[in-house]
Amino acid sequence: MAEPVRVGVVGLGTVGSGVVRLLVESADHITRHAGRPIVVERAVCRDVGKDRGIKLAADRISTDIRTVSQDPSISVAALLVGGLEPARSMMVELLENGKDVVTANKALLAEHGPELFELARKKGRSIAFEAAVAGGIPIVAAIGECLAANRIERIRGILNGTSNFILSKMEEDGADYADVLKLAQAKGYAEADPAMDVDGTDATQKLAILAHLAFGVWVPWAEIPRTGIEGIDQGLMTYASELGYRIRLVARASRSDGELAMKVAPALVKIGTPLAETRGAYNAVSLVGDAVGRMFFHGLGAGQMPTASAVVADIIDTVVGRAAITFRTTGVLDAESPAARIDTADLHERHFLRVTASDRPGVLSRITGILGEHRISIASVIQHEPSEAAGGAVPLVIMTHACGANAMKKAVAHIDASDVVSAPSVCLSVLEE
Ligand code: NAP
């Protein structure tokens, strides 16, 4: 048997503990795939006294990154600390000291990917990041390797497990938003700061990473238009369901005329389509490649062991040398790469609009009139009998025919500025497939 490969695990939280568990409990299986044993030589965390339920001797765990970066017996490090700092400095320290790095930290890659990739290449090292996008789904390998012959035309995904868990629990059990968020945190799905899950930041950072792989451009993630799920309530879900849709947080990127249209926002997805059937902490990615056509990927996008599955696969890839080969060409596309311009104006689609209007004569015609002024055509309208609890306000739900996103935005601003509206309207894209 060949000499073992020694790895360092930096971060022993939900994901890091899962990685140690998998490396220990599936050691024989992993050895067969890697051609040699992979052992955890060192681990790093903040609180060395914490019981993490893992089989790792106490003297192997420290708070000092240098126990990994400066140990010459360690060739691969799994960086499983979240956020930007000290994660960025840790990654630099590991690369500078000649370690190949595997990470699940999408915030770090979305923010500092270009400079970290450049440093890794300069040092002749690799960064593998399958776990950074869509947890256990091998979407990074799929786009970066298996579909390399394709020009990717479009990506649509449910990329945040926490948001999807919240939306599907609210929809299926009528659960309260705040209660489900706490449950998602307890299950280890949420970020250390769960605002990043529910405000769309996490999904947007993952979309930026996928765009790098698929289109060869590093799009600054903060420039991608994003809306989270904080404004989604039971009322919206009930209307969506009445119309034959579910609400999902959808990340989208598409290429047309050499430009990228990108957006992360809750959208109505048609019941029966794969995105609508993606529930709980599951993620999904649908994409269109020019040769392969339409593809769909589905699997757990958050949680300890699905994420550990992706991290350990990357460790094996690094050990056998596959990661180094892939990393050399990751995101390096040719002159066909679209300009890193993000433009949502060309998203021509149907919209769902909920207007909270005053219950008085002429309101419906005033609102439909404003939509008409903006040349937006109405497909259907729902207005239920007002309840006493609504205090004179009545929800009016309108489905439009396809129209430009900008025209819709202007029309909604116009409606909300009118004297017939008593609360801000909610406008969501409608995705039919
Ligand atoms: P977590 O449970 O909060 O764990 C973070 C770990 O980092 C903890 O062990 C913590 O130590 C350690 N740490 C933090 N600051 C440190 C420092 N200054 N020095 C040494 N150690 C430090 O986070 P997680 O859920 O495992 O997520 C880790 C990464 O994976 C994040 O980037 C996250 O976005 C990503 N990710 C998570 C999931 C998921 O389902 N959870 C899925 C995919 C990707 P202590 O334990 O001692 O505090």
Ligand code: HSE
């Ligand atoms: N907080 C993330 C999510 C973890 O809920 O999807 C997986 O990246």
